[in-house]
Amino acid sequence: MKMKRQIRTAARRRAGATCASAACTLAVVALWLAALTGTPVARAEYGDVVINNYSDDAGMRPVIFPHWFHRVRFRCKVCHADLGFQFQAGGNQIDMLKIIDGQYCGACHNGEVAWSVENCDLCHSALPGTPTQVHESTLQKLLSPASRPAASQ
Amino acid sequence: MTHSNWRRLLLVAAAGLLAGAVWSAGDPNSFNRLMKPPSMRNPPPAEDGIHDPDNPGTDLLQAPRAAFGDLPDSSSGNYVDWVKALEESHIAPRYDRLDADAKPVLMDLNIVREVKGSMPDVVYPHKQHTEWLDCSNCHPAIFIPLKGANQISMAEIILGEKCGACHGKVAFPVSECRRCHSRAKTADAAAGQ
Numbered sequence A: 001m002k003m004k005r006q007i008r009t010a011a012r013r014r015a016g017a018t019c020a021s022a023a024c025t026l027a028v029v030a031l032w033l034a035a036l037t038g039t040p041v042a043r044a045e046y047g048d049v050v051i052n053n054y055s056d057d058a059g060m061r062p063v064i065f066p067h068w069f070h071r072v073r074f075r076c077k078v079c080h081a082d083l084g085f086q087f088q089a090g091g092n093q094i095d096m097l098k099i100i101d102g103q104y105c106g107a108c109h110n111g112e113v114a115w116s117v118e119n120c121d122l123c124h125s126a127l128p129g130t131p132t133q134v135h136e137s138t139l140q141k142l143l144s145p146a147s148r149p150a151a152s153q
Numbered sequence B: 001m002t003h004s005n006w007r008r009l010l011l012v013a014a015a016g017l018l019a020g021a022v023w024s025a026g027d028p029n030s031f032n033r034l035m036k037p038p039s040m041r042n043p044p045p046a047e048d049g050i051h052d053p054d055n056p057g058t059d060l061l062q063a064p065r066a067a068f069g070d071l072p073d074s075s076s077g078n079y080v081d082w083v084k085a086l087e088e089s090h091i092a093p094r095y096d097r098l099d100a101d102a103k104p105v106l107m108d109l110n111i112v113r114e115v116k117g118s119m120p121d122v123v124y125p126h127k128q129h130t131e132w133l134d135c136s137n138c139h140p141a142i143f144i145p146l147k148g149a150n151q152i153s154m155a156e157i158i159l160g161e162k163c164g165a166c167h168g169k170v171a172f173p174v175s176e177c178r179r180c181h182s183r184a185k186t187a188d189a190a191a192g193q
Helices: A002-038 A067-073 A076-082 A096-100 A138-143 B003-026 B064-068 B082-087 B126-132 B154-158
Strands: A049-051 A063-065 B110-113 B121-125 B181-183
Antiparallel strands (some): A049 A063, B121 B181
């Protein structure tokens, strides 16, 4: 009888601890939500281009092109004059066939100038659903709040 | 579980929720969509809000701060003064895809544009632009290479036309007024002549 009571007390203590931790978790989640609503979520680099012409439909993550990384290594002219990239996010209709045939990204990402196309997830790295955009652009900041994946807006 | 224990736990949970609500509503600085504190600038890809942290490749990407450490500062964009970084040889971007020694074809010609409003006139330097770009990037599609042939307004630039094809997207943004509006108007012009 005594032992049964002891077991019941221990179980109660355990239940109490579980409830306390649940309450703590709740409080933490509340604070986290508050922090989330007060600060911008998307804050990637200025000039990062998200390209989502075909990716979402094909079940791939959209592409993020980091301008800053490339301008450290190449002048604008190399891509925008020699390789024919238009000054327009999503305006180049790039697909994997063009890339493996050496056009656009494929002019360098061929295993000779830069790493090759088998590293899918180095480019296809955006949160699914992220729309095509020039991240942090003046136009985006002024007009369009739709820079995040549809699910998190 | 006794009643009082439950009450205590509910109180803790309610206090947590309340604290959260007060934090979000009570801090006058909590809403600041366009101004990022220095600690939030140049975040690593996994924390930047557009890269998927669950993507295996995300952690393999170079973090901006690892690259920007020694580059000259700027107050906007990537917080890097790219023109200065190139001038001072902090970076050596190739001018040709394959030839690491190819040199840019520079053109040293300033175009002064007298602006209609009260702002200082604009000096457009071909030199800094031809360091990065080819003539064909701008001429003739964006700018007709003829004096007086190009109407330019800040509204167009902000909407991504003319200078705004790059400035406000990848080159320094339009908040850097004085980098273009750099020449004081002559006394006659200032007097309204």
